[in-house]
Structure formats: C-alpha cells, structure tokens
Amino acid sequence: MGAFDEIKSRNFSLYGQWLGIVSIILLIVLGIVGFLNHVIFSIVGFVIAFILVFVEVPLCLKFCPTSPKLFAVVMFLSNLKGTGPLIATGVSLLLAAICYGIAAFTGQAFASSKLLGGTGVDNVKLNILREQAESATAAGDEYASLIKQLEAEDIQKSHEINSLQSKIKSLEDQLEKTENKLQVISLKSQEADIKAESLEKTVGELENQLENAESRYDELQVLNKAIMEEMAEYERQLEVA
Template sequence: MGCFGEIRSMNFSLYGQWLGLASIALLIALGIVDLTKHVVFSIVGWVIAFIIIMVEIPLCFKMCPTSPKFDTFVAYFENSYFRAAMYLVFAIVMFLSNLLHGATPLIACAVCLLLAAISYGVAAVMGQAFASSSLIGGTGVDNVV
C-alpha cells in the first residue's frame, strides 16, 4: 500500500508516525537555528529527535542485530498509549523552553510533538491496531486489518 492508501486508511497511529517524522526534521533543523540562543533546549531537542528516530523508524532495528531482551523492550513502543504519553512528555519539555525563554522557533517542534501525541491518543482510544508506515520499512496497514 502506498502513501495515498495509508492516508485513506484513517489509521491515526500512521498519522502519529508521520507527525513524529516531521518532528524529527523540525527538532534537528530548529535546534541548529536556535543553538546560539538556547543551547540546553537545542541539545535536548536533538536527544528527543534521536529517541524518536529509534522509536519511529523500524528500518533502524532491521539493520542491526538485536537480542531477545532488546526486542521485548522495543515491543513496549508498539503501544499507542505509550507513544501518546511519550510524545506528550516531549511536547511539554519543548513548550517549557518557550515558557522559560519567550517565543522561540522550538514552538513549532512542540506543536508537532503535541499533534503526534494527540494522533496516537486518538488511535489508542479508538482501539486501532498499531501500524507502521510501509514507506519507512514498517508493515503498513495491510497486515493490521
């Protein structure tokens, strides 16, 4: 199933994943832009981006040999409730950067993280099975139905 098929699927966990990927790009780019003014929150943003990369891109785990213990740890992340909570915490951290230092470009990261949290929360409440976009090495929605 291609990109348009995933959009039509109305699976909010896919939308959350796409918003998470957008958050990665924003966290890295705007962290660079804001590095001279707010070093701490720029570095925190990069750490959050790295965590999201490891969580959202299943291709990263397919390229590396893993142990069964690590695989069970990664299985926790395939829960929409957990992902919604994780993204909400990340969004709160990025909103804190704006509260402490005034309006910064990092507010775009915070909004994108919040939208991802809402998407995963909607998927969890609606009882939708977790799906990972086939465009980045996941199973897509074909295997979920």
C-alpha cells in the same frame, strides 16, 4: 500500499508516526537554527530527535507510545526563556501525541508506515479480516446449531404428523365401519317397517275375519234358537197327539 493509501486509511497511529518523523526533522533543523538562543533546549531537542529516530522508525513508538506527549511538554517549556522556533516542534509532537491518543481511544490496531519499513495497514486489515473470519465462524457455528435444532424439531414434528396421520386413518376406518353398521341397521329398520306394515295388514284382515265370524256366530245362535223353539213346538204337538 503507498503513502496516499496510508493517508486514506484513517489510522491515527500512522498519522502519529508521520508527525513523529516531521518532529524529528523539525527538532534537528530548528535546534540548529535556535541553538544560540536556546542552547539547553536545542541540545534536549537533539536528544529527543535521536530517541525518536530509534523509537519511530524501527519500533514505531510501540514501546513508548506516550513519549510525544512528554517531549511536547519539554519543547513548550523551551519557550519560558522566550518564544523560539522550537515551539513548532512542540506543536508537532503534541499533534503526534493526540493522534496516538485517538488511535488508542478508538481501539485502532497499531500500524507502521511501509515507507519506514513497517507493514502499513496490511496487518490492520489482516486483524480485521481475522476478526471477521472469527465472527463468521461463530455465526456459522451458531447457525449450524440452529439448523441442527430445527432439524431435530422437524424430525419431532414429522413423528407427530405421522402419529396424527395414523390416528386419522384409524378414525376414518372406525367411521367407515360405523357407517357400514348404520347402513345395515337402516336396512334392517326398513325391513322391520315393511314387516310391521305387513303384520298390520294381516291384523286388519284377521280383525275383519273375526268380526265376520262373530256376526256369523250371532246369526247361527239366532237360527239355533229358532230351531230349538220349533223342536220344542213339535215335541208339544207330539205329546198332545
């Protein structure tokens, strides 16, 4: 990864490191330029530059992330005796401190420039990929548990469906048997109706025969009465004779 890629990375710890390197150069150059006017602060600037060389380049301010802020205050104090070129180093150190502060505030992973022997933003991307992998794994586990739960629910629903199907089949069998019984009862009812009609006809015929027999009986009684009267008349005639 080149410097241009590091600039596009938007990682403020890298920006802070680059500003720290610029501050080292400015501390050395401007310390030499303003040495006669600010002897003490120029020497302090050389010491700060020496410290920053060991801090920024190999360790990348990992062990002393707030040092640019302190060094910026020192460089601004150098202007108490009069404005000098060291104010530029104070500004660059302040900007470096601001970049490190933004990186810490936004939770950006620490990164160091590859041009200075660091890893660039590869470790940042690696951490991001690792976090994404862990998040994907957690999501996969969650989905797996959800799938197992859905499978268990599906099995339970299948059992319930099978039970309902067996109940439906049993009810259908009972309904079929009931329909068969109703058909048998209907046939018997039709037969009973036919027999009832036949019996009604038979009863009607018997009633007619009974009426005829009664009328014949009445006729026979009248005839018998007439015969009895005639016999009584013959007996009286015989007695008289």
